[in-house]
Amino acid sequence: xxxxxxxxxxxxxxxxxxxxxxxxxxxxxxxxxxxxxxxxxxxxxxxxxxxxxxxxxxxxxxxxxxxxxxxxxxxxxxxxxxxxxxxxxxxxxxxxxxxxxxxxxxxxxxxxxxxxxxxxxxxxxxxxxxxxxxxxxxxxxxxxxxxxxxxxxxx
Amino acid sequence: xxxxxxxxxxxxxxxxxxxxxxxxxxxxxxxxxxxxxxxxxxxxxxxxxxxxxxxxxxxxxxxxxxxxxxxxxxxxxxxxxxxxxxxxxxxxxxxxxxxxxxxxxxxxxxxxxxxxxxxxxxxxxxxxxxxxxxxxxxxxxxxxxxxxxxxxxxxxxxxxxxxxxxxxxxxxxxxxxxxxxxxxxxxxxxxxxxxxxxxxxxxxxxxxxxxxxxxxxxxxxxxxxxxxxxxxxxxxxxxxxxxxxxxxxxxxxxxxxxxxxxxxxxxxxxxxxxxxxxxxxxxxxxxxxxxxxxxxxxxxxxxxxxxxxxxxxxxxxxxxxxxxxxxxxxxxxxxxxxxxxxxxxxxxxxxxxxxxxxxxxxxxxxxxxxxxxxxxxxxxxxxxxxxxxxxxxxxxxxxxxxxxxxxxxxxxxxxxxxxxxxxxxxxxxxxxxxxxxxxxxxxxxxxxxxxxxxxxxxxxxxxxxxxxxxxxxxxxxxxxxxxxxxxxxxxxxxxxxxxxxxxxxxxxxxxxxxxxxxxxxxxxxxxxxxxxxxxxxxxxxxxxxxxxxxxxxxxxxxxxxxxxxxxxxxxxx
Numbered sequence: 001x002x003x004x005x006x007x008x009x010x011x012x013x014x015x016x017x018x019x020x021x022x023x024x025x026x027x028x029x030x031x032x033x034x035x036x037x038x039x040x041x042x043x044x045x046x047x048x049x050x051x052x053x054x055x056x057x058x059x060x061x062x063x064x065x066x067x068x069x070x071x072x073x074x075x076x077x078x079x080x081x082x083x084x085x086x087x088x089x090x091x092x093x094x095x096x097x098x099x100x101x102x103x104x105x106x107x108x109x110x111x112x113x114x115x116x117x118x119x120x121x122x123x124x125x126x127x128x129x130x131x132x133x134x135x136x137x138x139x140x141x142x143x144x145x146x147x148x149x150x151x152x153x154x155x
Numbered sequence: 156x157x158x159x160x161x162x163x164x165x166x167x168x169x170x171x172x173x174x175x176x177x178x179x180x181x182x183x184x185x186x187x188x189x190x191x192x193x194x195x196x197x198x199x200x201x202x203x204x205x206x207x208x209x210x211x212x213x214x215x216x217x218x219x220x221x222x223x224x225x226x227x228x229x230x231x232x233x234x235x236x237x238x239x240x241x242x243x244x245x246x247x248x249x250x251x252x253x254x255x256x257x258x259x260x261x262x263x264x265x266x267x268x269x270x271x272x273x274x275x276x277x278x279x280x281x282x283x284x285x286x287x288x289x290x291x292x293x294x295x296x297x298x299x300x301x302x303x304x305x306x307x308x309x310x311x312x313x314x315x316x317x318x319x320x321x322x323x324x325x326x327x328x329x330x331x332x333x334x335x336x337x338x339x340x341x342x343x344x345x346x347x348x349x350x351x352x353x354x355x356x357x358x359x360x361x362x363x364x365x366x367x368x369x370x371x372x373x374x375x376x377x378x379x380x381x382x383x384x385x386x387x388x389x390x391x392x393x394x395x396x397x398x399x400x401x402x403x404x405x406x407x408x409x410x411x412x413x414x415x416x417x418x419x420x421x422x423x424x425x426x427x428x429x430x431x432x433x434x435x436x437x438x439x440x441x442x443x444x445x446x447x448x449x450x451x452x453x454x455x456x457x458x459x460x461x462x463x464x465x466x467x468x469x470x471x472x473x474x475x476x477x478x479x480x481x482x483x484x485x486x487x488x489x490x491x492x493x494x495x496x497x498x499x500x501x502x503x504x505x506x507x508x509x510x511x512x513x514x515x516x517x518x519x520x521x522x523x524x525x526x527x528x529x530x531x532x533x534x535x536x537x538x539x540x541x542x543x544x545x546x547x548x549x550x551x552x553x554x555x556x557x558x559x560x561x562x563x564x565x566x567x568x569x570x571x572x573x574x575x576x577x578x579x580x581x582x583x584x585x586x587x588x589x590x591x592x593x594x595x596x597x598x599x600x601x602x603x604x605x606x607x608x609x610x611x612x613x614x615x616x617x618x619x620x621x622x623x624x625x626x627x628x629x630x631x632x633x634x635x636x637x638x639x640x641x642x643x644x645x646x647x648x649x650x651x652x653x654x655x656x657x658x659x660x661x662x663x664x665x666x667x668x669x670x671x672x673x674x675x676x677x678x679x680x681x682x683x684x685x686x687x688x689x690x691x692x693x694x695x696x697x698x699x700x701x702x703x704x705x706x707x708x709x710x711x712x713x714x715x716x717x718x719x720x721x722x723x724x725x726x727x728x
Contacts, residue, residue, distance in 0.1 A: 126655075152683040
């Protein structure tokens, strides 16, 4: 267990940590707000979200991977990752079909960045989770079902 | 060995079953019985495997299920075979000691004849016997060892920890162990087990950074052969059991990490790679088909006492998958012959532990007696007598579960009751007294509180659909390995072959359809949410109160769903 890493993050308050990262040039001010697509995040259905992202009919691709648990341990924080071996990926998005607003996250990747993101999403019920990737200006997609259960009654 | 008349008759019966004619010569009869355990040495790597003993230190009765359904790709396949279908598949004859050991057939009479099974003192004798001609053999414990009895609960797992050390366990993995909380598990690992028992689990990580909580695997050298034992804890611990008991640990199947761990073990020189798993057999079978480089998965969780392994083909060759039952009833013995760094052959046998045929190991018995002494008065309280057979195992209900449901409805004055589909819990023969110990065998958990909930008809359906999908989802990776929640008061129909949302049909209460909008009073126990803490009295108090009151348990009326799509299923009799 890497206690040093954990302690650094524990002792540094969130703001202080952001300050350090900003000072180190890892995060640039305003970066988080760049390319905020309000219409896409406000859209309810999968179809409307894809439209708002300009990705009306993305092709399924084996070169896009969605990782996550088969059954969520806690629907409030479900770890989901997307990676892709496609060339020149500039955008990665995570869509949860059954969420009230399908778009859970959207990442803008600067040129030369490896397409590999990890985040936590909130899920109210069992749903297909879609990874959308923009490569060379075209959209590609992959999916994985993540189950959210009431729990109990096992073993 | 001194024997009473019944024990003598049992030995005689076993001897007869073993192909000997009944003979008045006692010594000869005993010799016949001993043949059951005469397992010749094979190869140079031997693994002894116990799993899911659920803290049963003493011999008990345990009835195997007559309903263990499999659908789709699992239809008619191991482990979804019961009774005659199981005997036929594995090549056993009816009315033999094997038929009794592996199936429910003729249970009451056969249990009278052959006597109780399991018990750590008897298991210890068998382990010693196996080790005697298998130098260097390792003893692996698949977990669900620290939970399932009053003494394990009250001693905070200490009785089982001490018994496992005395038994000579080398490596273990986890499931119910985690319900004692993260701190207790780590305390046992770091203090009691230090230098003696390794806890392994490649799929338990810290929830924040994904750091390993336990060793993913250990390497042991046996007669010069490096053997890697990889751990796979129950993947759905924080879902099937309360998450607040392991808030900082994350589980899951983690297939990619399993492959990585296998590759690491091979790179480190392992000539034999074995996974000690608490996945459950269907999950193990799927994993074996997708991960390369595992020689054997020694499995548990689903309590399937399978007499022979399933050989699963995969891109790397072949992986054996076994499952060694529950409640201390069996000892799995897997022997490998390793030549020039490669496995040249194997033998496997799932030995039933018949207490009357294996004398108790004196040291282990003394340890058990000492551990039980402070609790004897409580354990031995006679609550009632049962007129019928009481058991739990089966996909939809068991007679002991029905008693729990009846107790919940009566004591809590509820019209409907739910009881979790646990697969542990011992059996009682007709005429046996029901002691407090037996009630605890069905209920001893660290979140035993009873609940009374006003539930809408719609919510009742949602709950039943949710649990049913954990059992009958066609993809094993989405199954959690328990049985269906037991239902009292409510009549219903179940179509396991339907999709989630369509499996639960025709819910009726006292002749009237359940109204989705109406509210019903539902009693239950074992809440997994943190809000459920201390909700109501522990379930064993509720059941004990009910039993003290009725004094005699008449043969119970099992509330079973009407099943659709299960006709001619080899997993049902």
